[in-house]
Amino acid sequence: NAGVMQNPRHLVRRRGQEARLRCSPMKGHSHVYWYRQLPEEGLKFMVYLQKENIIDESGMPKERFSAEFPKEGPSILRIQQVVRGDSAAYFCASSPVPPPLGYTFGSGTRLTVV
């Protein structure tokens, strides 16, 4: 019974490149949440998705960031034209419906922009 799987664990991108982060939810979970943790800060909510729908993207930067959770396959967080300030740990969590208190996070993807 695998937990939330994120890949890659580490991703290095040069400024201006695109970063794609993947999140496979736990079996039976249809809701996915993405959070970002900048250095020396707490996790910050980015987006909440269910399959084929974005429910709440209030925490997503207005430009360069997008997220999807297709009918088949993992959820993808996409960052276009990365900048140094995008360097952070990106965590994904999943939950069944309705979301319980305290959902399960994956191990994260650490993005480094050089």
Added chain:
Amino acid sequence: DQQVKQNSPSLSVQEGRISILNCDYTNSMFDYFLWYKKYPAEGPTFLISISSIKDKNEDGRFTVFLNKSAKHLSLHIVPSQPGDSAVYFCAASDPSGTYKYIFGTGTRLKVLA
């Protein structure tokens, strides 16, 4: 605007003693509070929660206390064990959508053997 604050970045405690981790918040509309534990290179793991209508919740060695008038909560770990060494995050569920959490910056707990 930091709505959830953990003012102690680190804490060291002797094995077997009590660990007390503190958290303050500013928004009186928060309904639920949570504690997460995070080991290096892993994701945060949910530990314990408390509803704003309660003042205490206990689960084994872990107890969370809520003082609404002071907008303060604390996590007590008794007795502390070396395996408890981790970063602890306090979080509150956002009133605009209880599925999203507002996290503090974390407190690194080190339990000394």
